[in-house]
Amino acid sequence: MITWPRNLVNDIARRKTVVFLGSGISRNSVNREGLRPPTWEGFLRMALDRVENDRGDIERFIKEKDYLTACEIIFNKLGKVAFNDLAVDIFQRPGFESHGIHESIFKLDSRIVATPNVDKIYDTYANTVSRATVAVKNYYDSDLANKIRSQDYIIVKVHGTIEAPDGMIFTRRQYTEARYRNASFYQILSALALTHTFVFLGCGLNDPDIRLILESYTFTHPNCRPHYFVTSSDNITNDFKKTISENLSLEMLTYSSQNEHRELSISLANLVLLVEEEREEIASKLNW
Numbered sequence: 001m002i003t004w005p006r007n008l009v010n011d012i013a014r015r016k017t018v019v020f021l022g023s024g025i026s027r028n029s030v031n032r033e034g035l036r037p038p039t040w041e042g043f044l045r046m047a048l049d050r051v052e053n054d055r056g057d058i059e060r061f062i063k064e065k066d067y068l069t070a071c072e073i074i075f076n077k078l079g080k081v082a083f084n085d086l087a088v089d090i091f092q093r094p095g096f097e098s099h100g101i102h103e104s105i106f107k108l109d110s111r112i113v114a115t116p117n118v119d120k121i122y123d124t125y126a127n128t129v130s131r132a133t134v135a136v137k138n139y140y141d142s143d144l145a146n147k148i149r150s151q152d153y154i155i156v157k158v159h160g161t162i163e164a165p166d167g168m169i170f171t172r173r174q175y176t177e178a179r180y181r182n183a184s185f186y187q188i189l190s191a192l193a194l195t196h197t198f199v200f201l202g203c204g205l206n207d208p209d210i211r212l213i214l215e216s217y218t219f220t221h222p223n224c225r226p227h228y229f230v231t232s233s234d235n236i237t238n239d240f241k242k243t244i245s246e247n248l249s250l251e252m253l254t255y256s257s258q259n260e261h262r263e264l265s266i267s268l269a270n271l272v273l274l275v276e277e278e279r280e281e282i283a284s285k286l287n288w
Contacts, residue, residue, distance in 0.1 A: 002255050002267035004274055008228055011197040012108055012271075013278035014288070018192050019105065020158075020210075021115040021122055024202025024261070028099035029121050035094050037119055040067055040204065047074045047086055067206065068172040075171045084165035091119040092162045098125035104268040105201070106130075108275055112148070112196070114156040114189075116207060118168050123155055139178065139185045140167055148188060158209070175208055186213065193217045198227035201268075205229075205244070214248040226250060230264070232257035 011017050026037040038046060044062055048055060051074060061070035075083050102125045105113070115122065126134045134153045137144045138160050147154050159169040169178050179186060190213055192198075198214075205211065217224065226249045233254035244250045255263040282288060 001263060001270070002230065002253050004253070004267075004271050005228070005251070007225070008197065008199070009271070009274045009278050012110060012199075012275045013282060015109065015111045016195075017108075017110050017197045017199050018112045018114055019108065019110045020198060020200045020203055021105065021113060021117060022201065022203030023117055025101060025105070026096070026117050026119055026121050027202070028101045028261075028265070029096040030099075031094045031096050033094075035096075037091060037094075037096055037121070040206075041065075043087075043090060044070050044074065046090060047071075047078070047083070050074075050082070050086060051077050065206065068175065068208070072171040072173060080166075083170075084168070087118065087165055087168065087170075088162055096121050098122070101265045101268060102126075103129075104265065104272050107272045108268075110199075111151075111153050112156065112192070113154070114158055116158045116203070116210075118157070118159055118162045120162060123157075123161075126153075126155060136161075138164070138167060139169075140182050144185065145188060148192075179209065189213050190216060193227070194221065194224070197225070200227070200229045200250075201264075203229070205248075211248065214250065218247060218249040224249065228253055230255070232261065232264075 008017075023037065023039050027039065030036055041062060044067060048058055048062070051058065054077075058070050058073050061067070061073070078086070096119065098121055102122050105122070106126055106129060113122070113126075123134075123136050127136070130153070134155055135147050136155045136157065137147055138157045140160070144156070160167040162168070169175055186209065193213055194217070203210075214227070226245065229244070229250040230253045234257050236252060236254055241252050244252060255261070255267055257263075
């Protein structure tokens with residue numbers, strides 16, 4: 001079970017966090033046929049089935065976990081129209097339903113949630129239970145900064161949304177283009193890294209943009225508090241934790257992956273209780 005640091009609990013209670021939701025969170029969802037959204041690697045392998053020839057290099061890049069290069073080649077072979085339609089087939093048309101873990105995340109009451117997921121599973125859940133009061137904004141939206149500064153609750157789609165496939169970020173080229181065409185978005189993320197605590201749930205460490213922001217934060221502001229990365233304990237050694245801490249300013253919080261990551265769901269439910277208790281204490285002392 002995860003032991004949640006008191007500083008993190010306090011930051012969430014004061015709504016001074018940005019909660020990042022990765023594909024590991026979406027994996028908890030199923031549709032009526034029992035199908036789950038794929039991981040990043042799973043999506044690439046499904047896309048690879050559509051490639052008719054010269055698949056060897058793609059297989060190699062996937063095995064080496066160079067997903068951006070593999071996706072770039074697949075995208076070029078299939079073409080934008082076929083690739084985007086495949087993404088809609090995989091992430092939208094199956095009709096994935098929310099899971100209890102989404103409820104716990106929503107109950108943390110973080111004003112800003114960010115996600116590289118292009119699916120709409122959490123977006124739909126949050127707006128259903130909030131009566132459509134949560135704003136959903138993409139990395140390229142011109143009013144994103146205004147929403148960040150407002151009092152509104154917001155979900156930031158870091159890689160775009162399946163509703164607008166042309167704006168999704170999947171390939172190496174798309175990452176690079178977004179970084180230059182939407183430079184203000186990455187400035188916003190860098191600013192949030194200084195003013196808020198990032199909590200990564202179900203995320204990987206391969207996203208080049210997130211790594212760039214965390215590396216810049218680490219070496220530009222070496223004495224700042226760490227952010228938090230929640231992951232299963234599989235293959236996580238003390239040496240790896242030290243490396244991640246020194247280079248990305250991330251404190252790793254681990255849990256057992258047994259029983260389909262059930263321990264994470266329980267730990268998040270416990271975190272909700274801790275945050276509620278902390279808010280009651282803050283309110284009783286008028287210490288906002």
